[in-house]
Amino acid sequence: MAEQQGSRRLQELDAAHHLHPFTDSQALHQKGTRVIERGEGVYLWDTDGHRILDGMAGLWCVNLGYGREELIEAADRQLRRLPYYNLFFQTTHPSATELAATLATLLPGDMQHLFFTGSGSECNDTVVRMVRHYWASQGQPERKVIISRHNAYHGSTLAGAALGGMKPMHAQGGLPLPDIVHIDQPYHFGEGQGRDPGEFGLERARQLEQKILELGPERVAAFIGEPIQGAGGVIIPPASYWPEIRRICKEYDILLVVDEVICGFGRTGHWFASEYYGLEPDLLCMAKGITSGYMPLGAVAVGRRVAEGLIGGGEFFHGFTYSGHPVACAVALANIEVMRRENIVGRVHDDIGPYLQRAWASLGDHPLVGETRGLGLVAALELVADQRDLRRFDSTVGAGLICREHCFEQGLVMRAVGDTMIISPPLVISHAEVDELITKARRALDLTHQTLIHN
Numbered sequence: 001m002a003e004q005q006g007s008r009r010l011q012e013l014d015a016a017h018h019l020h021p022f023t024d025s026q027a028l029h030q031k032g033t034r035v036i037e038r039g040e041g042v043y044l045w046d047t048d049g050h051r052i053l054d055g056m057a058g059l060w061c062v063n064l065g066y067g068r069e070e071l072i073e074a075a076d077r078q079l080r081r082l083p084y085y086n087l088f089f090q091t092t093h094p095s096a097t098e099l100a101a102t103l104a105t106l107l108p109g110d111m112q113h114l115f116f117t118g119s120g121s122e123c124n125d126t127v128v129r130m131v132r133h134y135w136a137s138q139g140q141p142e143r144k145v146i147i148s149r150h151n152a153y154h155g156s157t158l159a160g161a162a163l164g165g166m167k168p169m170h171a172q173g174g175l176p177l178p179d180i181v182h183i184d185q186p187y188h189f190g191e192g193q194g195r196d197p198g199e200f201g202l203e204r205a206r207q208l209e210q211k212i213l214e215l216g217p218e219r220v221a222a223f224i225g226e227p228i229q230g231a232g233g234v235i236i237p238p239a240s241y242w243p244e245i246r247r248i249c250k251e252y253d254i255l256l257v258v259d260e261v262i263c264g265f266g267r268t269g270h271w272f273a274s275e276y277y278g279l280e281p282d283l284l285c286m287a288k289g290i291t292s293g294y295m296p297l298g299a300v301a302v303g304r305r306v307a308e309g310l311i312g313g314g315e316f317f318h319g320f321t322y323s324g325h326p327v328a329c330a331v332a333l334a335n336i337e338v339m340r341r342e343n344i345v346g347r348v349h350d351d352i353g354p355y356l357q358r359a360w361a362s363l364g365d366h367p368l369v370g371e372t373r374g375l376g377l378v379a380a381l382e383l384v385a386d387q388r389d390l391r392r393f394d395s396t397v398g399a400g401l402i403c404r405e406h407c408f409e410q411g412l413v414m415r416a417v418g419d420t421m422i423i424s425p426p427l428v429i430s431h432a433e434v435d436e437l438i439t440k441a442r443r444a445l446d447l448t449h450q451t452l453i454h455n
Helices: 002-017 025-031 069-081 094-106 120-137 158-163 197-215 241-251 273-277 304-311 326-341 344-365 399-409 431-454
Strands: 036-040 043-046 051-054 111-117 145-149 180-183 220-225 255-259 283-286 298-303 369-375 378-383 415-417 420-423
Touching: 051 431, 069 326, 094 111, 094 326, 111 120, 111 304, 120 158, 120 220, 120 255, 120 283, 120 298, 120 304, 145 197, 180 197, 197 220, 197 241, 220 241, 241 255, 298 304, 326 344, 344 369, 344 378, 344 431, 378 399, 399 415, 399 420, 399 431, 420 431
Parallel strands: 145 180, 145 220, 220 255, 255 283
Antiparallel strands: 036 043, 043 051, 111 298, 283 298, 369 378, 378 420, 415 420
16 A cells, blocks of 8 residues: 555655656646656566566666675775766776777777767767768768668757658757658568568668769768667668678768667677678767666767868867766776676677567467567567468557557567567666566466457
8 A cells, every 4th residue: 555655645746747758748638747766687666566577678778787895885885986087188087998999899890999978869969970070071062961761769859860861859949950861661561561672672772872962972972870770660771781781881982880789889789880790980979888787878989080080171060068977987898807807798699689579470470460570689579460461450549559559568578669569678787587578478468459459
C-alpha cells in the first residue's frame, strides 16, 4: 500500500511539473508515468515493485548493465579530486587527455583526434560546424551542403534534427535547415519488397551520386549516415550499400560522416560498426555506450585530413561548458577498462551476439512476424497483418504500441518504431536472460495477436 501511495505521489508531481521528451503530455497524464527507481544487471524495478528486463539498455546505452561499481567508484574518485573544469583557455585535465588518447587506439582508420561534447545530438551539431569550417579552411566555403537520409536519426537539437530525416520532427520548427538535404533510406523490408537486396542496396546508395550531381559537386560537403539506422527501426542495409557509398564519397571528394552514437562500443560485435562495414570515416560521432550511460558524454573523432584542416584553419569558434567533463571522462575510461578486461566486444562477436540472433530468429514463425533481423546485440522484427503477403497493419491500428504495452505487462522493455519492434539489451546479458527475453517477447506477441483479433 505504501509503495502504491509513493507511486501515485510521484506520478502527481510528475504530471504537475515535468515535461517529458518525445511525449504527448496530455495522454501521459491521463495514463500516469511508470516510475523506475533502481536497476541491477539487466533489470529495472519500478516503484510498484515490478521487475522489468531492460531490452533496450536504457536508450541503447547501458552496455555494462546497471550497478557496476567500477564506474561508480571512478565517478566518486574524480568528484573528490576535480569535480569540474573546462577545456577552454588553453587548458586541459588528465581524464579528458587520457580518454582522447585511449579512444585513438580503438578508432578505425587514421582517427587520432577527439572533440568532446555532452551528447550525440551535440556531436552532430559539432559535425555541421566542423565540416563547413574545414571546407572554408581549404578555400572552398561554398561546400556547405550535407546529405543525409530520410528516416535517419541524428539527435533532437536544431542541427541534429535537421540532419535527421524524421518527418514529425521536421514538421515542428521549420526543419530541415538550409543546405541539408535527404535521400532515401536502404530499408529493404519496408521499401524494397520483391527486389533483390543487392540491387536495392545499390539503387539506394546511388541516390547519393544523383543528388551530388543535381546539387553540383562543388557545393556538397559531406554525407552522414548511421551504419545501422537505430531509432528508424534497426534498418540494416544490404551488403551492397556501404561499399557503394564509400566509392561515391571518394570519387566526388565528399567527407564521410558516420554516426556511431548507437552502434559504437561493442553493440555490433566490434568496437565500432565502421570496422564491420569496412568504412574509413572522416568524422565519427559517439556517445551513449562511451560511459554505458552512467554519465552524459559524447565525442567527435576526426580523421587526419580534417584534423589538419581544422588545426591549420585558425580558431574554431565552437564548444560547450561541459565538453570533456572530468567526471564523465573518468567514467568513460573505467567503462573502456572493464570492456577490455572482460572482453565484452569479443563476447558479443563470438558468443552472446550469435546466441541472441539465433533466438530472435525463432520468433519468425509467429503469425504476426513478417521479418526478423539483427546484428550483434541489436535486433528488430516487423509486425504484419498477413504473414503470407507481408501486408502491414493500417497505421491507425497502432499494432506496435499495443505490443509495447503487452511487453511492459510481461516485464520486458521492447521499443516500438511504428509497427517495428526493436531491442538493444545490455552487452552483459546472459544466455538465460536472453531466453527470458525471448519467452516474454513471444508471450507479448501472442497477447498482441489476441488483442488485434478481438478488436
